[in-house]
Amino acid sequence: xxxxxxxxxTAKSDEEAFEALFTAEYARVVGIxxxxxxxxHEAEDVAxxxxxxxxxxxxxxxxxxxxxxxxxxxxxxxNRLRGARRRQKREVAQAMEEGERAVDPxxxxxxxxxxxxxxxxLGRLAPKPAAALAMRASGLSYAEVAQALGVxxxxxxxxxxxxxAALRKEVTRGTSN
Amino acid sequence: MAHLTEGTLRxxxxxxDARSGADAAHLEGCPECQAQFKVVSADARSIATLLxxxxxxxxxxxxxxxxxxHRKSQPALVRFPILRPSARPLTLAFVxxxxxxxxxxxxxxxxxxxxxxxxxxxVPVTVADMQALSxxxxxxxxxxxxxxxxxATTSAADASAAAGGLSxxxxxxxxxxxxxxxxxxxxxxxxxxxxxxxxxxxASAAAQGKTLPKMPTGMDGATLTLTVGPAVGEVYGxxxxxxxxxxxxxxxxxxVVKSASPTAKSTQVSVTDLExxxxxxxxxxxxxxAAIQAIGDPSTTLxxxxxxxxxxxxxxxxxxxxxxxxGDNTGVxxxxxWVKDGYVYVVVGSxxxxxxxxxxxxxx
Numbered sequence: 274x275x276x277x278x279x280x281x282x283t284a285k286s287d288e289e290a291f292e293a294l295f296t297a298e299y300a301r302v303v304g305i306x307x308x309x310x311x312x313x314h315e316a317e318d319v320a321x322x323x324x325x326x327x328x329x330x331x332x333x334x335x336x337x338x339x340x341x342x343x344x345x346x347x348x349x350x351x352n353r354l355r356g357a358r359r360r361q362k363r364e365v366a367q368a369m370e371e372g373e374r375a376v377d378p379x380x381x382x383x384x385x386x387x388x389x390x391x392x393x394x395l396g397r398l399a400p401k402p403a404a405a406l407a408m409r410a411s412g413l414s415y416a417e418v419a420q421a422l423g424v425x426x427x428x429x430x431x432x433x434x435x436x437x438a439a440l441r442k443e444v445t446r447g448t449s450n
Numbered sequence: 451m452a453h454l455t456e457g458t459l460r461x462x463x464x465x466x467d468a469r470s471g472a473d474a475a476h477l478e479g480c481p482e483c484q485a486q487f488k489v490v491s492a493d494a495r496s497i498a499t500l501l502x503x504x505x506x507x508x509x510x511x512x513x514x515x516x517x518x519x520h521r522k523s524q525p526a527l528v529r530f531p532i533l534r535p536s537a538r539p540l541t542l543a544f545v546x547x548x549x550x551x552x553x554x555x556x557x558x559x560x561x562x563x564x565x566x567x568x569x570x571x572x573v574p575v576t577v578a579d580m581q582a583l584s585x586x587x588x589x590x591x592x593x594x595x596x597x598x599x600x601x602a603t604t605s606a607a608d609a610s611a612a613a614g615g616l617s618x619x620x621x622x623x624x625x626x627x628x629x630x631x632x633x634x635x636x637x638x639x640x641x642x643x644x645x646x647x648x649x650x651x652x653a654s655a656a657a658q659g660k661t662l663p664k665m666p667t668g669m670d671g672a673t674l675t676l677t678v679g680p681a682v683g684e685v686y687g688x689x690x691x692x693x694x695x696x697x698x699x700x701x702x703x704x705x706v707v708k709s710a711s712p713t714a715k716s717t718q719v720s721v722t723d724l725e726x727x728x729x730x731x732x733x734x735x736x737x738x739x740a741a742i743q744a745i746g747d748p749s750t751t752l753x754x755x756x757x758x759x760x761x762x763x764x765x766x767x768x769x770x771x772x773x774x775x776x777g778d779n780t781g782v783x784x785x786x787x788w789v790k791d792g793y794v795y796v797v798v799g800s801x802x803x804x805x806x807x808x809x810x811x812x813x814x
Contacts, residue, residue, distance in 0.1 A: 316506050321520070328517075429461065
């Protein structure tokens with residue numbers, strides 16, 4: 274292989290590595306964000322931002338790539354959840370969407386209301402347990418959650434337990450208010 | 451054997467790997483742990499129900515195309531998340547200048563303009579110059595080989611620990627009006643590698659309708675390894691605006707940072723070759739070129755780019771070392787940067803320049 278061909282191969286393999294990473298992880302990254310936001314469209318927005326950020330500064334063949342993406346997806350979506358602007362926008366959009374649905378609008382409204390309520394509570398948790406909860410609920414293994422959060426695998430159970438107790442408390446508090 | 455912790459029990463609910471060994475054997479024979487296990491698994495189940503959402507259906511191929519299109523239309527690296535139209539414009543202009551400055555310092559570092567700085571010099575730059583430099587990522591691949599770990603802490607000791615034991619500078623006396631509320635921060639040493647790519651550089655020049663300047667021999671595939679930090683800092687001011695959304699923060703009143711001087715190593719090409727090549731990129735003004743060439747030995751000088759429309763700079767002496775003071779005495783914003791004994795120090799904030807110099811001179 275001459276020098277020019279080798280250069281082409283390197284550039285090509287960079288792009289290929291990123292595409293492979295994207296193909297392997299995109300649905301999982303969306304899954305984490307969707308678990309936090311309960312909104313597939315917004316979850317895709319977050320996931321795409323996360324990949325763009327990653328690609329700007331990191332090599333797709335880096336060993337830490339999946340863990341980085343998972344952590345960034347959890348944190349970015351939790352940040353969005355906490356934004357006041359988003360909540361207002363969501364409420365308007367949800368009301369419109371629910372108005373358009375023909376199937377049992379009352380039930381739909383209740384489901385959406387519950388989901389919104391749980392998300393608000395999730396947004397009030399400390400970032401690490403909240404991220405652990407979202408990652409595990411979206412199907413990441415204990416080992417993957419541990420890697421993404423930079424903790425030992427033994428700590429994941431403790432984080433989850435703490436997050437579940439805190440979320441239950443927040444949800445109850447929100448309901449009684 | 452002591453009873454199982456709640457964390458261990460929680461993991462046994464849904465991690466197949468945890469359902470064997472001594473813990474599993476203990477659970478088998480311990481009614482108390484079994485009772486607790488029931489509580490923990492019931493909680494886990496009910497939370498899972500609460501968090502249930504309809505699965506998102508994704509079109510990976512189309513999403514990939516969108517991401518690639520977005521990436522190509524963006525000049526990478528420069529982003530000012532702190533800039534929002536609603537905030538105070540003057541202070542923001544200054545912060546933007548500092549933020550842009552920091553990014554340009556990074557860009558120059560990756561370009562290999564200096565190796566281990568022992569002194570600082572200010573360079574006036576235009577926004578166009580900065581934008582041109584931010585596109586350096588179009589000339590190669592930048593990857594962290596050791597990611598910086600940033601940690602905000604409430605105690606100086608924790609910040610120091612996060613920065614591998616680097617001691618925090620102490621401000622002798624705060625100027626009037628600066629809040630005593632302080633947040634500490636520590637950053638571990640980070641190592642990044644930039645690899646030049648002839649193909650990327652050529653493609654990028656072609657996209658702008660320009661021809662790439664002739665590459666020095668050995669430039670393709672040349673790497674620059676940059677080490678930054680460890681660093682510690684103190685941020686004074688109540689950052690959280692009372693009663694506002696969490697993404698709306700107050701600007702800090704005073705920031706004091708101490709960082710190990712950045713160092714860089716290159717392979718295949720010399721510093722001078724890199725300097726000349728970067729300066730010959732399309733879009734860099736003749737003024738910047740002249741200013742950089744006038745500075746002298748780039749391997750010992752830390753360049754502090756000052757956007758000409760935002761701030762003025764003066765050479766000052768801080769604790770016997772050369773430094774650069776930015777800003778003015780209106781109190782809108784000012785800063786001082788100097789290098790001493792292998793460390794870069796920064797004092798910056800919404801304070802008067804004279805106050806910044808006084809703090810710098812009395813920093814311990």
